[in-house]
Amino acid sequence: MDNFRKHINDFTRHLAPGITLVAVSKTHPVELIKQAYDAGLRDFGENRVQEMTEKQAALPSDIRWHQIGHLQTNKVKYIAPFVHLIHSVDSLKLLEEINRQAIRSKRTIDCLLQLHIATEESKFGLDETELTALLESETYQSMKNIRICGLMGMATFTDNQKLVRHEFAGLKVLFDATSKRHFARSEAFTILSMGMSGDYRIAIEEGSTMVRVGTAIFGVR
Numbered sequence: 001m002d003n004f005r006k007h008i009n010d011f012t013r014h015l016a017p018g019i020t021l022v023a024v025s026k027t028h029p030v031e032l033i034k035q036a037y038d039a040g041l042r043d044f045g046e047n048r049v050q051e052m053t054e055k056q057a058a059l060p061s062d063i064r065w066h067q068i069g070h071l072q073t074n075k076v077k078y079i080a081p082f083v084h085l086i087h088s089v090d091s092l093k094l095l096e097e098i099n100r101q102a103i104r105s106k107r108t109i110d111c112l113l114q115l116h117i118a119t120e121e122s123k124f125g126l127d128e129t130e131l132t133a134l135l136e137s138e139t140y141q142s143m144k145n146i147r148i149c150g151l152m153g154m155a156t157f158t159d160n161q162k163l164v165r166h167e168f169a170g171l172k173v174l175f176d177a178t179s180k181r182h183f184a185r186s187e188a189f190t191i192l193s194m195g196m197s198g199d200y201r202i203a204i205e206e207g208s209t210m211v212r213v214g215t216a217i218f219g220v221r
């Protein structure tokens, strides 16, 4: 298993210092996650609530768990006590439930708003108009137990690097505009979560601060 540790060290070392690596551990067993933990990783991403809660109970408590996949309102309560960052907030209704459960857990829960940037139909996320409407709503502005820390987006799944770059660049423009317009007095709005195994290099070149990498760390699922 020294090879795995070396692979992780090599991977983290070649990322620029300001980039946070979220190791996407979905479908992988706790034994493998523990090896990645022993190699120094602390941020892990899961897309299914039940899987995350089971793993959270079985693994060290200083792991920062990231919810990266689509989140159903009725599942928020299971992760609210411990989740570190929810990347996939795509409606005001979901944000309201996160706020409600955060109050119950006596926490403030950090969230990213997921933007729809891909040309594909199937991906979740807000468009620009919905983003503005959410941030300008009284409902959002009255929430005390959530904190919006940035944006997340997934590029189109394609070999067309020009398209992928264009989509990431567009999200960076929107991130900067949103930061200026809605978070000028907040220090929390700093995270731009974009880039997966196939496209994290392009994402970083286009301004990503957080990459969500599964396959390139753990191998194919």
Ligand SMILES: *Cc1c(COP(=O)(O)O)cnc(C)c1O
Binding pocket: 024, 026, 047, 068, 069, 154, 195, 196, 197, 198, 212, 213, 214, 215, 216
């Ligand atoms: C699975 C997943 C990833 C990681 O994908 P890889 O291609 O294995 O790196 C990143 N983000 C989200 C939202 C995912 O569901």
